[in-house]
Amino acid sequence: MMIQLFRSRLFLFSLFSAALFFSCAPGEFGLYLGTEKDRELLQLFSLLEEVDHENAYQQEQHYTIVNRIIWEYRSIGELEKMDLYLIDYMAVHPDDPYTAFYLLNIAQNYNDRDARLVAETYFRRILANYPDLRVSGRSVHKVVLEELAFHSDDYEERVRSFNELLSRFPGEIDRGQIYYYLGKSYEKLGFWDKAFSAYEEFLESPETEIAGDPEARIELTDLLRFQRSDKSWTRDDLMELLSGIRWAVSNRKGATLRRYQAEKFFTMSWSQDETDLFTHTNIDIPSFFNRNVVVRSVLDPMSNEKEAFVRSWGWSYRIPTWYLYFKKIDYPADPEINGRWEWAGIYFGDTF
DSSP states (O other), X not given: OHHHHHHHHHHHHHHHHXXXXXXXXXXXXXXXXXXXHXXXXXXXXXXXXXXXXXXXXHHHHHHHHHHHHHHHXXXXXXXXHHHHHHHHHHHHOTTOTTHHHHHHHHHXXXXXXXXXXXXXXXXXXXXXXXXXXXXXXXXXXXXXXXXXXHHOSOHHHXXXXXXXXXXXXXXXXOHHHHHHHHHHHHHHHXXXXXXXXXXXXXXXXXXXXXXXXXXXXXXXXXXXXXXXXOOTTOBSOHHHHHHXXXXXXXXXXXXXXXXXXXXXXXXXXXXXXXXXXXXGXXXXXXXXXXXXXXXXXXXXXXXXXXXXXXXXXXXXXXXXOEEEEEEEOOOTTOTTTTTOEEEEEEEESOOO
């Protein structure tokens, strides 16, 4: 009779198991005497004592009951008491094959209570001391690696975790996303060649979208193009660059003027978006040369330490005014290039 009752209860508890892993809301260990939840927990504790933990078959039953206990504690918001229960349980059952899962629950509880450093101690302990375990089809190690890869303050640890995700779980991750954030982590460490390699891999995953950064693909494409270029159009001194452009315009030296243009040179009206495909359509600037073109020798007042504008006029009947746009280069991968200036484009018409 007792065995039948146990199996009946166990069947009901197992129905809840798949929903328990990684999906519950935070809570503590202990009972509110007299409530329905108290009675359910007491029944579970009693049922757990009836299971032979040394029996390999019944270890699975043990896990099902403990998992249900975890769910009950979460449902009443008692995370700390749940932690105490699990710590006590693991002390009594040090060889339980589901220890990594129980430790993960404790780690997530600390994380939910904004005790991130304590949570990370548990995450590292799981990886170092316990074999991987799949619960409800999900790998405990994968969950831990994702926590450390995306949230650790130690960028060396992030790099290790991203690389381990790539090597151990290649078919279960968004490789493009992992390579994108791996590249960002390499940047933080100053490993630019490795960052560029990671970004190349990211661009090989066109289906990947980066949340909060819709322009990520465009920005990295530009970065890699710049990285591969000879950067011959850049200049240390902005006024020297402007002087060379003014000379080329005054003397109608089209070839010289083209050499001053940045590799990704744009031409657009003030109302256009720089991401518009038409902004990078090449125009033949020398075809607009005439004796009336004037390029000022001073910067426009709207210039600042990172961007500069120079007014010019006399280019054409329809749009006589062009603003030459200069940009300071942000490229920490190469200190000799970082902070130099480039002639990045032209804005047509007067400012609003």
